[in-house]
Amino acid sequence: MSDLALSTTAPAAIGSGKRGLRIVQFVSIFVIALVMISPLFMLLIASLKDDRFQILADMGSFRAFWVSDPTLSNYREVANFSGELAYGRYLINSLIILVMTVGTGLVVNSMAGFVLAWGTLRGKAVLLAIVVALYVIPQESIIMPLVVMMSRAGLTDTFAVQILPWVASPLYTFLFYQFFAQLPKELYEAAEMDGASTFRIYRSIFMPLSLPALATVSILMGIESWNQYLWPTLVTQTDYARPISVAIATFFGQDSIFWDRAMAASVLMMIPVLILYLAFQRWFVSSFVGSAVKG
Amino acid sequence: MRISMGNRLLSVLSASTALILMAGSADAKTVVTMMHQGDPGWVKAYGDVAKRFEEANPDVDIELIYAPHDAYNEKFSAAVMSKQLPDIMELDAPFLANYVWSGYLQPIKPLVDKDLLDDMTESNIAQGTYPIDKDLYAIGLTDSSVVLYGNKKYLEAIGARIPKGVDDAWTREEFEGYLDKLSKLDGVKWPIDTFRGYGIKTEWITYAYGPLLESAGCDLIDRKTWVAGGTLDSETCVKAMTMMQDWVKKGWVVPTSSGTNQFYAEGQPAALAMGGHWFYAEASAAMKDNIVVMPLPKIGEKGVSPNGTWIWGISATAKNPEIAGKFVSFLLKDKEYRDYAKSQSAFPGLKSFAADSPLYAEGGPLAVAFEQASKTAVARPPHPAYPTLTSAFMQAVDKIFNGSDAQEALTTAAQKIDEDIEDNAGYPPFDEQQ
Numbered sequence: 001m002s003d004l005a006l007s008t009t010a011p012a013a014i015g016s017g018k019r020g021l022r023i024v025q026f027v028s029i030f031v032i033a034l035v036m037i038s039p040l041f042m043l044l045i046a047s048l049k050d051d052r053f054q055i056l057a058d059m060g061s062f063r064a065f066w067v068s069d070p071t072l073s074n075y076r077e078v079a080n081f082s083g084e085l086a087y088g089r090y091l092i093n094s095l096i097i098l099v100m101t102v103g104t105g106l107v108v109n110s111m112a113g114f115v116l117a118w119g120t121l122r123g124k125a126v127l128l129a130i131v132v133a134l135y136v137i138p139q140e141s142i143i144m145p146l147v148v149m150m151s152r153a154g155l156t157d158t159f160a161v162q163i164l165p166w167v168a169s170p171l172y173t174f175l176f177y178q179f180f181a182q183l184p185k186e187l188y189e190a191a192e193m194d195g196a197s198t199f200r201i202y203r204s205i206f207m208p209l210s211l212p213a214l215a216t217v218s219i220l221m222g223i224e225s226w227n228q229y230l231w232p233t234l235v236t237q238t239d240y241a242r243p244i245s246v247a248i249a250t251f252f253g254q255d256s257i258f259w260d261r262a263m264a265a266s267v268l269m270m271i272p273v274l275i276l277y278l279a280f281q282r283w284f285v286s287s288f289v290g291s292a293v294k295g
Numbered sequence: 296m297r298i299s300m301g302n303r304l305l306s307v308l309s310a311s312t313a314l315i316l317m318a319g320s321a322d323a324k325t326v327v328t329m330m331h332q333g334d335p336g337w338v339k340a341y342g343d344v345a346k347r348f349e350e351a352n353p354d355v356d357i358e359l360i361y362a363p364h365d366a367y368n369e370k371f372s373a374a375v376m377s378k379q380l381p382d383i384m385e386l387d388a389p390f391l392a393n394y395v396w397s398g399y400l401q402p403i404k405p406l407v408d409k410d411l412l413d414d415m416t417e418s419n420i421a422q423g424t425y426p427i428d429k430d431l432y433a434i435g436l437t438d439s440s441v442v443l444y445g446n447k448k449y450l451e452a453i454g455a456r457i458p459k460g461v462d463d464a465w466t467r468e469e470f471e472g473y474l475d476k477l478s479k480l481d482g483v484k485w486p487i488d489t490f491r492g493y494g495i496k497t498e499w500i501t502y503a504y505g506p507l508l509e510s511a512g513c514d515l516i517d518r519k520t521w522v523a524g525g526t527l528d529s530e531t532c533v534k535a536m537t538m539m540q541d542w543v544k545k546g547w548v549v550p551t552s553s554g555t556n557q558f559y560a561e562g563q564p565a566a567l568a569m570g571g572h573w574f575y576a577e578a579s580a581a582m583k584d585n586i587v588v589m590p591l592p593k594i595g596e597k598g599v600s601p602n603g604t605w606i607w608g609i610s611a612t613a614k615n616p617e618i619a620g621k622f623v624s625f626l627l628k629d630k631e632y633r634d635y636a637k638s639q640s641a642f643p644g645l646k647s648f649a650a651d652s653p654l655y656a657e658g659g660p661l662a663v664a665f666e667q668a669s670k671t672a673v674a675r676p677p678h679p680a681y682p683t684l685t686s687a688f689m690q691a692v693d694k695i696f697n698g699s700d701a702q703e704a705l706t707t708a709a710q711k712i713d714e715d716i717e718d719n720a721g722y723p724p725f726d727e728q729q
Contacts, residue, residue, distance in 0.1 A: 053559075053577045053580045053581055054581075056554070056555070056556040056560075056577065057556050057559060057560045057561060057581055058560075058561075059554055059556060059560075060553065060554060060556075060560065061560070061561055063561065144372065144373065144376055147373045147376060147377055148376050148377050151377035151378075151379060152377075156377070156379070229366075230366060230369060233362065233363055233366045233369065233370055234366075234369060234370055234373040235373075237358075237360040237361070238358075238359075238360070238361075242361075246363060249363030249364070249365065249366070250333075250334060250335050250338060250361070250363065251334060251335065252334070252363065252364055252365060253332075253333055253334030253336075253337065253364055254332060254333065254334075254364050254604075254605055255571065255573035255639070256334060256573060256576070256577075256639070257334075258334055258335065261335070
């Protein structure tokens with residue numbers, strides 16, 4: 001009888017325990033999501049208020065999350081603040097820089113990663129160690145010599161100066177190396193036996209299998225390129241190749257901050273990155289989960 | 296037919312020659328580069344002035360180089376390193392001594408119109424003068440100051456005396472007495488906002504808190520021997536900083552985390568605000584008539600207020616300094632530019648601009664700020680070590696406000712400053728000044 005009682009109450013206890021765990025999980029996820037989303041929501045709300053002083057006055061209270069009289073005037077002003085549709089130009093500039101950096105970056109870093117993983121290069125281990133070592137050097141420490149180099153090359157105030165220095169990256173080369181190195185050796189050997197050249201093996205076999213790695217690098221590289229601020233500040237001088245990140249800084253003046261327009265411009269700047277993330281989200285997550293499991 | 300072919304060839308040749316000549320004449324334009332910062336309004340104002348100048352001087356092309364305010368020093372360093380200094384540069388006044396000592400600027404007096412030089416206020420001259428040769432290296436339309444803003448209702452509730460002018464400023468005893476009373480008043484969460492929210496990466500701390508030390512009777516550095524040790528960490532400075540630390544400990548000062556809007560935010564939780572002249576626009580927009588503008592309090596025997604803002608200098612490497620000077624003169628006299636500056640509550644640095652600024656004129660809401668400029672303004676130490684000085688002082692103040700010992704923090708800062716001066720062999724000829 002007692003056994004029977006145990007056998008009937010135990011699953012119920014486990015069930016309620018599981019339910020409790022689920023509730024805790026749900027609440028935790030909800031709180032984390034709220035913490036993550038609330039600044040973005042506040043940004044969006046503030047971008048719909050047309051009084052910059054009011055935005056500042058509302059900060060720190062729940063009124064920051066509420067707009068009684070929404071307006072798109074900030075977006076209109078942002079679009080035309082320095083000439084007709086100047087912001088459109090900055091957005092396009094940023095997109096050109098992003099597409100070119102990511103496009104060439106994928107090719108260069110994947111090739112380097114492939115050679116490091118499968119190539120018959122002498123001193124490969126040393127090269128790999130150098131690549132890893134280079135990763136720990138902060139960008140800021142090399143930025144001034146890089147400015148001088150680019151200036152001497154006559155590249156100041158161009159698109160090239162914002163793309164070229166960031167195409168080859170130790171981090172992304174290493175990511176590709178790690179991914180390629182995990183693929184079965186038989187794949188390479190079978191292709192080699194079939195007479196495929198090294199480039200053919202890279203292009204036709206390894207690259208199609210690397211979608212998660214390509215997605216991860218695209219997103220990381222894309223976000224990095226999109227958010228670049230100090231570098232374009234140093235190397236751009238006019239509107240010609242100025243990206244949106246630097247243009248937004250215009251709203252932060254010496255005596256006044258135009259929060260209304262800065263918020264609207266920030267929303268505009270966020271949209272392409274969100275689209276990029278949503279488009280590649282599945283591969284991005286699977287790649288991270290994959291590397292976590294394998295690592 | 297042949298004739299016609301010949302004519303056509305001739306016309307093509309003529310057109311080509313004309314094009315080449317036109318291209319030649321375009322190339323022959325004198326290009327003057329100007330690096331500046333500023334929000335969209337200022338950026339547009341400079342762009343419009345440049346257009347008007349180019350219309351009046353068709354042989355000159357003004358190229359504007361924009362640098363964000365927060366990254367201006369980095370952009371400037373990059374220009375120095377890549378040997379691409381602009382012809383005209385906007386610079387923050389306290390950095391002038393460093394730039395002149397480094398050889399980046401040339402004297403501006405021979406390059407700008409004399410009537411502009413005669414029009415400068417004393418404070419404007421002080422901010423653009425290099426102390427070694429006493430020559431003027433930069434000029435501006437504007438200047439700046441910090442005043443004490445008060446919530447009228449709160450001040451009336453505690454029966455505070457409202458100073459009528461700079462000579463009438465609150466004494467330390469009065470000031471601390473009012474802070475104490477305000478701390479006990481209903482509705483007041485913090486008696487004062489000293490704008491800790493601006494953080495320690497801006498010039499604010501040195502700019503606004505330095506004068507309180509000077510008013511107490513000490514300084515950030517000895518301005519004769521250019522030694523910080525014994526001055527910045529003197530007993531007077533330590534006592535002054537301990538006084539401010541005490542305000543923070545008592546919970547009288549708006550914390551960094553509460554931002555810079557507590558004076559006029561919902562419920563008006565801060566009763567006083569030690570803010571720049573630019574703060575008036577946002578505070579008065581929210582508080583209407585419930586605001587009084589007062590001079591900074593006298594912590595010691597004399598009142599001291601800050602000055603200095605972004606001014607224009609001509610680089611030593613300018614290819615056409617005369618034309619650069621001509622443009623600076625044109626800019627400072629430009630009516631639309633002045634109108635825009637006025638619309639932004641800009642603090643006048645030229646007498647003619649002051650006469651045209653009702654906000655700062657006698658009886659105007661910010662008249663006391665302008666009075667401070669002529670009576671109590673003290674420029675930040677004009678020494679090439681200023682970048683180190685300001686950074687060391689800001690870190691010290693941050694530590695003190697977070698509970699560190701004032702003597703220890705100020706001594707560390709003084710040592711850092713003196714080490715920098717020593718590392719640069721005293722920044723000759725500053726080391727010869729006594």
